[in-house]
Amino acid sequence: MKYLDEYRDADITRALAARIRARVTRPWVLMEICGGQTHTLMRYGLPDLLPPEVELVHGPGCPVCVAPLEFVDRAIEIASRPGVIFVSYGDMLRVPGSQSDLFRVRAAGGDVRMAYSPLEAVKLAQEYPTRQVVFFGIGFETTAPANAMAVWHAKRLGLTNFSMLVSHVLVPPAVRLLLGSPVNRVQGFIAPGHVCTIMGHREYQALSTEFHVPIVIGGFEPVDLLEAIAMLVDQLEDGRAQLENQYSRSVTREGNIPAQKLMEEVFEITDRKWRGIGMIPLSGHRFREEYAAYDAERIFGAQEIHVEEPAECISALVLQGLKKPVDCTAFGTRCTPEQPLGAPMVSSEGACAAYYAYRRHTAPEASA
Amino acid sequence: MTAFVCPAPIAVQDTVLLGHGSGGKLSAALLQQIFLPAFHNPLLSRLEDQAVLDVERGRLAFTTDSFVVKPLFFPGGDIGSLAVHGTVNDLAMGGAQPLALSAAFILEEGFPMADLRRVVDSMARAAENVGVPIVTGDTKVVERGCGDGVFINTTGLGMVAAGVDLSAANARADDVVILSGSLGDHGITILTRRQGLELEGVIESDSAPLHTLVAAILAAAGDVRVMRDPTRGGLASTLNEIAVQSHAGIAIRETALPIHDGVRGACEVLGLDPLYVANEGKLVAIVPAASAEAVLAAMRRHPLGAEAAIIGEVVARHSGLVTMHTPFGTTRIVDMLPGDQLPRIC
Missing domain, CATH: 3.90.650.10 (PurM-like C-terminal domain)
Structure with a gap:
């Protein structure tokens, strides 16, 4: 397959690993920010190709993982109401709230549907004018423009039965928080290629300059990731701290300007709570006043739900790269993809689930 | 005065009706006009409550599977051929050569009769290709909205040759x-x-x-x-x-x-x-x-x-x-x- 096979080429990948081994002279801690990148690293076993000096830690870039528990509960509550058609991306359906999940809501009679695009939900709202259609708007800057497009489209069509439960989060504020932390260990970042396809270089250039840290915008295939790691190691060994773009086949300096405009048209920046991390100032989206009619939180009445995370779950430390999933006492025993204690074990992009699915044969026999 | 008798035979309708599962005349018509012509074989034609099979001494394999695939028709097959292949394959994985199949249909009220005919004909062709007769069956009809067109269950019997011992527990290191x-x-x-x-x-x-x-x-x-x-x-x-x-x-x-x-x-x-x-x-x-x-x-x-x-x-x-x-x-x-x-x- 064009544009994929080249980037999964074993010879190129191994050559890049050899280049990293030849270049590295001392330990470096690197973070891949995006859960999609974590997934690729684990799926292909790429950490095994790296020299022991290069340590990868897994960042907070899994939208399913960082969605707060009370937000999942909120979705479950709305989806359970009679007359509501609740539409979600597939991997949110199994994420457990404090009591239930969306699959169980469906089994109990709720109308919960899986979609590949929020526009499918707009179409449903047209098809079922007497039902309230609610889309679960979750994700980073990658999915936010498509969600904005759906809302914009619904407004243009004059739909009064479409709304969105929005919990978009933004990558740069989370990276800023990590870099400003006194316990931060990360010395170089692989920035998320899909997010940068929308947002361009600007925010990451600013982070690199402000914190004097190398950042390489990276893709999602094995060659992409090894090349990004090689570029980071080159920078660190040279003592440089720049923004570089490995994923230039997709990311331009300016990003996707129409997508950015559409996002700004519908949403404004607000403080957001991240599961496992806590409140991060100016790190998410909420509806602008002009689009308030599409805000499911307003339509269905905002409720303060407060839930405690399981105490044993160390997802906060995992999502900040301070601990590895296998460092958790519950990993593979009291916390598995079937019975997750925290969200990083639920989504295939979560660091814990990726470790469990692909790497537990390398962990001590505890999990067997 | 004699009782009024309708001279017109009950014909199969365009769509499946609740009455097709009643056990009455509509059911009989469905059997005579769709299932029997497609699956015809001596055991089924006896129309008993069960098929009685003569089997040689040996080991029998026995399996069942239900088919709820959507869409019903797809490139490379349909729910009918799948219902035959699925059960034949479950028998085959035990090393059994198929002997006989049953076929049970759960139909949704309003299901187009033309689609049912297509499914049944496809099943019959698949069974004929395998060389396995469909010797017994059942049809039920559920109210509209309580099914999804058609669900099919097939059960199969097969003979396992002497000396064949296949099991998922048999794998050994270096195999x-x-x-x-x-x-x-x-x-x-x-x-x-x-x-x-x-x-x-x-x-x-x-x-x-x-x-x-x-x-x-x-x-x-x-x-x-x-x-x-x-x-x-x-x-x-x-x-x-x-x-x-x-x-x-x-x-x-x-x-x-x-x-x-x-x-x-x-x-x-x-x-x-x-x-x-x-x-x-x-x-x-x-x-x-x-x-x-x-x-x-x-x-x-x-x-x-x-x-x-x-x-x-x-x-x-x-x-x-x-x-x-x-x-x-x-x-x-x-x-x-x-x-x-x-x-x-x-």
């Missing part, structure tokens, strides 16, 4: 794992139809009866340990079941797995892993290393095994786990999924 052909064709055909995805190139379901391929394998080697068809949950789930039941590890090689380009492309678009996608005309055979070449050659001579390949080995380490050697020289686990494969957000 060889052979796959009969490409992965994911059935599941991707169904998913792309459901999503309305138009993809380049032809992908069609691999739905096929595997009993003759099994016979060829058993003729080539007398010491075959395990045969399984990787249906729901795909190759990954099947190998995990074997690893657990045999208390052994299984190590496969990613580069050895036959996957058609169309399936790979669709999996990329849908965010799925072909290792977990369903097949309906493939089998995994686990054989001692000494028999591997003979079995592989026999499979490749058969039209349903032309793309057969050795994909890995049974190993003594990591009991109960399946691992895969990647093209990068690394190894990862191929896990069992907790539920359906869910597409990722981004």
